[in-house]
Amino acid sequence: MKSLRNPGMLLIPLMAFLLVFYLLPVFLMLLRSAGEGWSFAPFVAAFDSVVTVKVFVFTVKVAVGVTLLTLLLAYPLAYFIVTTSDRMAALLMAIVLVPFWTSILIRSYAWMVLLGRKGVINELLTWIGVIETPIRMLNTTFAVYIGMIHVLLPFMILPILSALKGIDGRLVAAAENLGAGPASVFRHVILPLSMPGVIAGSVLVFVLALGFYITPALIGGPQDMMISMLIAQKVELYEWPEASAIAAVLLVLTLAALALVGRLISIEKVLGRATG
Amino acid sequence: MSTPPPAPSISGSPVRFEGLSKTYGPVTAVKPMDLEVRAGEFLSFLGPSGSGKTTTLMMLAGFETPSTGRLIVGDTDITSMPPAKRNIGMVFQNYALFPHMTVEQNVAFPLRMRGVGPAEQTRMVAEMLDTVGLADFAGRFPAQLSGGQQQRVALARAIVFKPPVLLMDEPLSALDKYLRSRLQMEIKRIQRDLGITVVYVTHDQDEAMTMSDRICVMRDGGIAQIGAPETLYRAPADEFVAGFLGESNMFTRPLKRTEPGRIVIDMARDDLVLPVRQTPAGTAVKLAVRPEHLHFHPDDSGIATVRDVTYVGDHRRYELALDDGTLLVAKQQETDGITPVPPGARVALDWPAGQMRAFADGVALQ
Numbered sequence: 001m002k003s004l005r006n007p008g009m010l011l012i013p014l015m016a017f018l019l020v021f022y023l024l025p026v027f028l029m030l031l032r033s034a035g036e037g038w039s040f041a042p043f044v045a046a047f048d049s050v051v052t053v054k055v056f057v058f059t060v061k062v063a064v065g066v067t068l069l070t071l072l073l074a075y076p077l078a079y080f081i082v083t084t085s086d087r088m089a090a091l092l093m094a095i096v097l098v099p100f101w102t103s104i105l106i107r108s109y110a111w112m113v114l115l116g117r118k119g120v121i122n123e124l125l126t127w128i129g130v131i132e133t134p135i136r137m138l139n140t141t142f143a144v145y146i147g148m149i150h151v152l153l154p155f156m157i158l159p160i161l162s163a164l165k166g167i168d169g170r171l172v173a174a175a176e177n178l179g180a181g182p183a184s185v186f187r188h189v190i191l192p193l194s195m196p197g198v199i200a201g202s203v204l205v206f207v208l209a210l211g212f213y214i215t216p217a218l219i220g221g222p223q224d225m226m227i228s229m230l231i232a233q234k235v236e237l238y239e240w241p242e243a244s245a246i247a248a249v250l251l252v253l254t255l256a257a258l259a260l261v262g263r264l265i266s267i268e269k270v271l272g273r274a275t276g
Numbered sequence: 277m278s279t280p281p282p283a284p285s286i287s288g289s290p291v292r293f294e295g296l297s298k299t300y301g302p303v304t305a306v307k308p309m310d311l312e313v314r315a316g317e318f319l320s321f322l323g324p325s326g327s328g329k330t331t332t333l334m335m336l337a338g339f340e341t342p343s344t345g346r347l348i349v350g351d352t353d354i355t356s357m358p359p360a361k362r363n364i365g366m367v368f369q370n371y372a373l374f375p376h377m378t379v380e381q382n383v384a385f386p387l388r389m390r391g392v393g394p395a396e397q398t399r400m401v402a403e404m405l406d407t408v409g410l411a412d413f414a415g416r417f418p419a420q421l422s423g424g425q426q427q428r429v430a431l432a433r434a435i436v437f438k439p440p441v442l443l444m445d446e447p448l449s450a451l452d453k454y455l456r457s458r459l460q461m462e463i464k465r466i467q468r469d470l471g472i473t474v475v476y477v478t479h480d481q482d483e484a485m486t487m488s489d490r491i492c493v494m495r496d497g498g499i500a501q502i503g504a505p506e507t508l509y510r511a512p513a514d515e516f517v518a519g520f521l522g523e524s525n526m527f528t529r530p531l532k533r534t535e536p537g538r539i540v541i542d543m544a545r546d547d548l549v550l551p552v553r554q555t556p557a558g559t560a561v562k563l564a565v566r567p568e569h570l571h572f573h574p575d576d577s578g579i580a581t582v583r584d585v586t587y588v589g590d591h592r593r594y595e596l597a598l599d600d601g602t603l604l605v606a607k608q609q610e611t612d613g614i615t616p617v618p619p620g621a622r623v624a625l626d627w628p629a630g631q632m633r634a635f636a637d638g639v640a641l642q
């Protein structure tokens with residue numbers, strides 16, 4: 001094949017698309033957040049409210065909590081998948097991925113069916129006599145966590161899995177040969193070498209969790225309002241400047257989180273790819 | 277270059293293979309093998325891929341479980357010990373350095389695993405890095421080192437905890453020729469200084485010849501021959517070893533007659549008499565002669581024609597064709613007063629009876 005003189009040209013269609021459908025709207029949104037008279041008035045208006053601050057704190061809390069819980073669930077599973085037989089690994093991957101390909105809306109409704117007052121879990125627990133009256137699970141923060149973790153689990157598992165798969169088996173053999181027992185091999189070789197996957201997965205899950213809308217809206221309670229729900233509410237009330245201001249802060253928050261992770265951990269160092 | 281300090285002394289242990297074998301279902305990877313590696317000896321397993329040499333090494337390291345037999349290092353039976361408990365050093369084919377650790381941390385790793393105190397660790401690592409000439413690279417990561425430097429780190433890491441036995445799995449195969457020969461000498465020096473027993477696996481016969489006290493030639497999962505490099509080169513036990521170690525001209529000639537203790541071979545113009553230990557049953561034997569032992573001189577009534585001459589610096593390489601089409605290679609030392617024989621010339625061959633090996637059914641007769 002004849003090589004292109006300038007391969008950068010290949011990026012033009014994508015760049016044009018992003019410019020028109022992404023950068024421009026973001027820019028317009030930022031513009032709108034400045035309000036009519038170029039002031040911080042919409043920001044003041046939005047964050048002067050106790051509700052906005054509470055929603056922000058709640059959103060960050062949920063995003064951090066969901067990220068940590070997802071990590072705790074995903075790492076052992078990813079580790080099991082890389083160590084088990086090919087058949088078992090394929091089965092587990094299917095179990096992980098099938099919900100991933102299912103609409104988020106359908107999954108949220110499924111949780112409603114499971115967690116509801118007359119839902120499958122309550123009926124079952126009552127029938128076997130563990131409880132006498134149904135437990136309130138739907139429309140609670142608990143339900144929000146369950147639903148979000150379920151949706152976000154694949155985003156954590158896949159990067160960790162790929163990092164674990166990338167670890168050279170000879171490094172494990174070398175560590176064993178040098179006197180490391182199973183726990184030491186894990187602590188000194190496998191865990192540090194899988195960190196790029198852990199970081200990538202955590203960032204992905206955290207950023208996605210910050211912007212969650214459907215799941216908390218459907219299975220959370222009235223107290224479980226997240227930023228995107230607040231923005232939607234403001235838009236419905238035609239409070240465009242305030243909605244834009246909140247969105248702008250969310251954007252800055254997300255970028256700050258990414259920058260912090262980038263500063264804290266040098267990916268090159270973790271990967272051992274640093275060059276002289 | 278300053279001379280490196282002598283390496284801290286370790287005493288090597290003997291290694292005994294007692295009927296050791298490995299089968300995977302119906303496939304035999306290693307046939308039952310009995311072998312004793314002496315304390316402080318450098319023994320190489322040499323063979324083509326699939327000959328069982330790596331499987332043997334992996335059983336010794338503990339990464340493969342033997343199907344039968346026992347493995348004894350010193351006085352300890354290690355047959356069913358996990359790799360981590362064996363206290364055997366190993367240099368892997370691609371070094372297997374931990375990419376997320378510095379050179380210093382890599383070399384300190386086996387000491388850490390053994391609970392050596394931090395101060396002692398630092399001292400031993402510094403001493404070891406000095407021995408392999410990498411004192412200035414302690415803070416680097418493996419990715420920042422050249423192939424040769426990585427190889428030295430792997431060696432340092434494998435011997436810093438003073439194991440009685442060191443295993444090396446084709447450790448130099450990824451390096452270029454110049455670096456390889458330098459590291460061969462360096463590994464040999466460190467091994468002698470330490471007195472450590474080395475079991476080395478390679479498919480490179482030059483490497484095995486240069487470094488080993490004894491070579492164990494492997495074929496189809498079994499030992500083809502074991503002995504000092506000189507013995508294997510001069511007196512290969514069979515055709516396979518003769519062909520595998522060094523270059524050999526191999527060709528078949530008819531037998532004129534057999535007598536007790538010797539055979540007479542029809543060499544077209546002359547008869548060749550070779551003393552043998554056993555007389556062959558057939559009517560022909562296979563002969564092997566090394567190119568440097570095959571001498572010739574121009575002679576219009578000779579039995580061979582010069583096909584091609586190549587100048588290789590210290591010698592000239594001749595391709596000689598017998599009238600029946602057999603091609604022989606001869607090396608002629610390049611010394612003053614020798615005029616090269618041109619292609620097309622007829623030459624007479626002087627068969628070096630003392631340096632020729634005869635085989636029947638693949639087995640040496642002498």
